[in-house]
Amino acid sequence: MSGNAIPSTRAKADKAAFGIALFLAALSALIFWDASRLQAVASYSRVGPATIPTVIAACLLGLAVWTAVAARAGDFPRRERQEIGPVAWVVGGLVLQMLCLKTLGFSIATGLLFAMTAAAFGKRKLHVTIPLGILLCLAIWLLFAGLLQLSLPAGPLEHLLRR
Amino acid sequence: MSTFDFLLQGLLVAMQPMNLIYALIGVTLGTAVGVLPGIGPALTVALLLPVTYRLDPGGSLIMFAGIYYGGMYGGSTTSILLNTPGESSSIVTALEGNKMARAGRGGPALATAAIGSFVAGLIATIGLAFIAPAIVKLALVFGPREYFALMVLAFVTVSSAFGDSTLRGLTSLFLGFALAIIGIDQLTGQTRMSFGVPDLLDGVEVTTLAVAMFAIGETLYIAAQGEQGPDKVEAVRGSVWMTGQDWARSWKPWLRGTVIGFPIGAMPAGGAEIGTFLSYATEKRLTKHPEEFGHGAIEGVAGPEAANNASAAGTLVPLLTLGLPTTATAAIMLAGFQQYGLQPGPLLFATNPQLVWGLIASLLIANFMLLVLNLPLVGLWVKLLTIPRPWLYAGILTFATLGTIGANPSVFELGMLLAFGLMGYLMRVFGYPIAPVVVGLILGPLAEQQLRRALAISQGDPSVLFTSPIAAVLLAIAALALIVPAVLRARGKGQVLSQLAASED
Amino acid sequence: MKHFLMTTFLSAALALPAFAADYTIIAPANPGGGWDQTARSMQQVMQQAGISGNVQVQNVPGAGGTIGLAQFSSQGQGNPNTLLVGGYVMVGAILTNHSPVTLRDVEPIARLTGEYEAIVVPASSPIQTMADLVAELKKNPGAVSWGGGSAGGTDHIMAGLIAKAAGVDPKAINYIAFSGGGEALAAILGAQVTAGISGYGEFESQIKSGTLRLLAVSSAERLPGVDAPTLKEAGLDIAVQNWRMVAAAPGLSAEQKAAVSADVEKLAKSPQWAEVLKTKGWQDTYLAGEAFKEQLDKDIAATETILKDIGLVQ
Missing domain, CATH: 1.10.287 (Helix Hairpins)
Structure with missing residues (x-):
């Protein structure tokens, strides 16, 4: 590294x-x-x-x-300039996922993380990326929790699909 | 019937078209779940075992073998492409493999991992069939003091992952040790460094730390470079396939990795990771291209991947010959065997030859299927790297947290993921190597426990640590590995010698 | 290929008829251990016997089950569809870890299975009987190293009880804790330790093949098909059962509790469960209701005493 x-x-x-x-x-x-x-x-x-x-x-x-x-002695390597903005987006996404996971379920929480990470790398259109992320995560949830029996927290969206 | 007859018979059963399909399904499923970071082969097999209940014994056994090998292999793909180790035994793969992928050599890296896994799996499975009783005798000679000596040797090899500064390498390693203290002390049941937080009682999960430091730390670091960061990765430079030179540089590491991984996998307290560490260090010492290590050396992928898969077969040695489940995965397999009325134990080879040889034949077929499944996909996988960065890193984080949530859906675990991710980011900023932290977390507790067990058994007499022949030899090798390069460097003569010395830190 | 796979699973998933109660079973351990196997066997039987259509198993590993216990009691509160698998090891772990949540914070439903402890020595050992082992222990407690599972677990408690019954200070035992049964067994087979303690099932195939010598078992009466004296016969007044149980969440109404108990009883009395017990070699020690709670209280009190004697709990 x-x-x-x-x-x-x-x-x-x-x-x-x-x-x-x-x-x-x-x-x-x-x-x-x-x-x-x-x-x-x-x-x-x-x-x-x-x-x-x-x-x-x-x-x-x-x-x-x-x-x-x-x-x-100044023996440490020179550091490149760090931009705080993108880091805050990613960290924010992770915190948001952590807070929403139990209540809103896997898809919404992880969808938010997806959108915020994309935002950190320049895709700031959240009204597009959030639905996209949620849909993607719902597909993942269906695959892993539905077919492969992994226990992933279910929220309102997942319950909607189960019934 | 002789051994060969049983094996041939088993192969004939396993090669029926329907059974081949089951093997393919098993490998696919095993890879699909095993690929998730944080979900190792143990959970993969536990989750998918019920799937096999619906089949007849032959088909279910073969699908089961496929799931096992698929789960073991799954982690290397994400290690190489996404720098996100799927399980602890593919951490080393990420070191060189991801560097190769970044340099447009993801194809050869994946190919050498797949073929190396196949070669190692093939040799080790045959080894399982024919020399298991001898290997298991060796494994039983290993008591706490021998394990301690083995750990000391493994520690010495860690220095090969230190990067360019001894200070920062050592600091990383000791951060790993500090994290390893957290949790219940296994020998006395006392809690250490937990501060009354119940979630800390079980210590820090290796995969959580690895996923956080590698995947999340890296994502943060790249994000922090902003627009001036590295341009889009060049997915393929040169051939997608391995060149003649790649083959020439890979085949010896495959064989050496197998020889290292198989016996260590067979040891009750060995563990697949240690084989991969030793293999990486060996390749780094023996390579003709030491300057490439740390920047994507193919030997550093070929050896550890072979060691990883050889130890998967090695785990079956004590299980089939002694009925000893030495890993969580093996314990689940034991439960799996029971559904066929099979009681693994010392008499298994004698009382149940059809099933044992059927299993070994199934493993051979599953191993082959793994290659069939993965080689054609190499071209597809490397395309993953051409995904624009926002989507690629969003996907990596989705994937990394998915694994952690799937293994243990707890908010605290996600909090640890974030905390260690930030730590990994800061360490990158300040030029600290990441791998030694993870290595310290894995090896630290093992070394401590074995040392304390050895001393308790001897009632406090430290001389036992050196008096067993195996322990003495292992410690001597470790000492040589430390001293010789230092001496050679001091003398500084001969090109080869200085190369050896250069690889030391 | 993909289609084949999808149709196999979809048809399997859709073929399941709908049942009233879905269950989530918490196995407070990693996959592969006894509790995980119990939970997954329950999952299988409950679906096969038509007790519930959808049963999920969730692993919440850590700290002798106390992490799973704590999570279960707080998050499961009032939820009649979650079950927790647990066992005797939890009793000791709660004490040694100073767990703020105890078994009183959940609703124990029934004891399902049990296993008896076995004391073994490697075949090459000069020790022939339990009396020989006790004699060695009296001569020099430090020279007798006991190999077994985690500190404060059933195996450790057994070693302490044996010392106490033999008139040796339980604090003086030289107990070597190993992680997991496989590692302990390897150390015993390799004669790294003097004697080994673990569940009989762990040792069974080794005993039958003659690589381990069985000195005694911890049951109150001799076990059918096992050629070894009980500890009582060997002159040590000890009977220990390493049981596994199932508990429901706290805060259930009387009807909900009755419904869960009825489902668990149906499970324990089903022919499929009997089949599981047979293939896994588990003893059926089904005990429910007040009788189980009484036994539980007794076990907790006895465990606390011996852990204090060993010095693990102050």
Whole structure:
């Protein structure tokens, strides 16, 4: 995934990379805390339920320090400009699907996701893409839930077809 | 009757026209469901088993074999074309396969996967027929300490998927380990990193993580490039089919993948993924084109795909010879066998030869049908890549969530999909490799459990980890794999040697 | 080809006559396990015996069934068309996971099947009888490693009960939890552990072929066709049954409850179910209504005690 990343030539402290170091340190602290409350249930192994998490947390702490050093030296690859708009469309679609799945059923929820993802890539005509997505997902629902017995949540549309 | 007579008889039954049709239906259905990301062969077989109840025993057995192999194979197509692994054992396929597809070489990638699966399935099924008793003896020698050594070896090989930075590769791997802690500790029943959330008790599902990181993370990343992103993918560059060079570069990885995958599949705690990791690392070390790895090397598809399918046949070894269901899929197959009045176990080959050989013959036929079904479709599949980006990525997300919903229709699971998708996106932005996270999640718990079991059995004496001959050999190989390239790099002489060293990180 | 396929399925789908009640059965485990098989067998029998025309099985895996249980009790509330498969393992899992939802939050309908635990050693082991094993355990509890299923599950509870009955501190047992029956069985066959505990069915074919030696079974009386003493005969006062049950959603009216109970009884008394029990080797331990609830309460209390003794529950 990182194959075409180009290392930065400017040796300048990288704020975002410091953020990563901070995140790793926080994760490490969380694991330390969680491991500390585990009780050593009678076992003949000296390696108990808390041992491995503690080791992992220690290594993460080490990686956090290493990341911070690399960030200071500006060793992180140069990042391309990220456009937030399309990302928001896709994330919005996923959130919407998550919220609607149980009430509106598979087809409508996933149809919305379909339309919003298409919108992220430039197809913004939602009045066309939403019905298209719902129809497509209804066909998928018929195939997988109807014929292949997969249990996919049913909503009003699906119930209409079942009756 | 001798072994051969039974096999021939089984083949004759399986090759009746009606049974061939059943095999084709089984393979088609298995592929159709198995292709869904998140729905592995276990659920595929469980869902489709009732379909076979309506047929006579012969037909149902053969359709069942088709479903099994179809379900095992289904995941590789989506891995290659959509960068969306259908199940955990086709994650490695996505690494090189999708890069090939992006470069207009999707056809050869799909073809080498299909033919490699066929070759591996053929050899492994024959292996199942003739050397199963020997393989199973080897599998039983593996106790916790041997498994632990095997995991250590697998960890060492992970470094081959680290990308260009050791720091970021290691960070990815440890993120995977951190995720692996979540859930109930299997050996003591205590909950770790779950914070009282019941949905976290069972830990993070490997396929959820893989689908989120690969499919959703990638979609977000491409979307974020906006209009200046890469132009439409060139679906076919050069031939759709494998060229002579592709064949020359594929056949050895197929065979090596089979040799690696079959015994590991036969091990009760082996698992198909580990075979694919080892195969990928092996091919990366042995290739004459190390510079292509990470950018679409055909060996990196051929080997792991062969290993994946060989281990599918390997799983049947303990099942048929010992009655040991070592995977969820095998446990469902066991239930499937019972409908034929077949009780898998040590006496099966002796008491029920017709059915056993019928099954093996069915597997051979199903394997062949898989090739018949998939090769002609290669041309059609690569056309998928010419779909305009809005529809392609909308389709990928529909498909990715469909699999997750089908496996477990829970809002929480979808939330995890989104969270890990965002994580995958951010990791791409900052140049972190994705594969080590997934690998850490798969291998981490296995290694931890086996280590703790080994130490508990020895009552805390760590020397047991090195005193078994098999464990010692595996650990020695792992040590060599770490040390030798480092030493060679330090000396830096000879072109081949520096190539070896270059492939190390 | 495609047409053939479509017509096969469509005709099969349309051929089903309409019935009053559709059911969704929740199997709180992954496909392949005992609960999943129970749920799928119920699906098959309910359709074949004409109890219901459309039965779906849904897997909600995780945490010894407690995730499925929690989801069932909250989402199924008042829905007479959903059923939950569960079993004894759930009792232990609820305690060890501190599950906020317990079996009291659903409506247990009936116990359907049961399985007895078997204690085995590899054929090469010097241990010949249960008495030998108990002697070893008394000599050095740590040196006797027990291989079985997940921590806090039936197998683990059995090991604790054996230690307790033999006068050994249950905390001192060296229990090695394996994921899934296959892995545990492989470790026992490979003599990686001293003894193995699991359902008799898991071991049956190995015992018959002579690769495992059966020391005792956990039933109250000897099992027909099984040549081994009960634990009681071996001097350990233990009888454990790993049962599987079916429960309905909470909040049903009395009529709805009666209707579900009637359907489940019809299922359990049908010849098709008897056939399933035979092919799967499950014992019929059908017990319904108040009698089942009483037994359930007893099991829960006993399980809590032993889990505390083992140290898994504080």
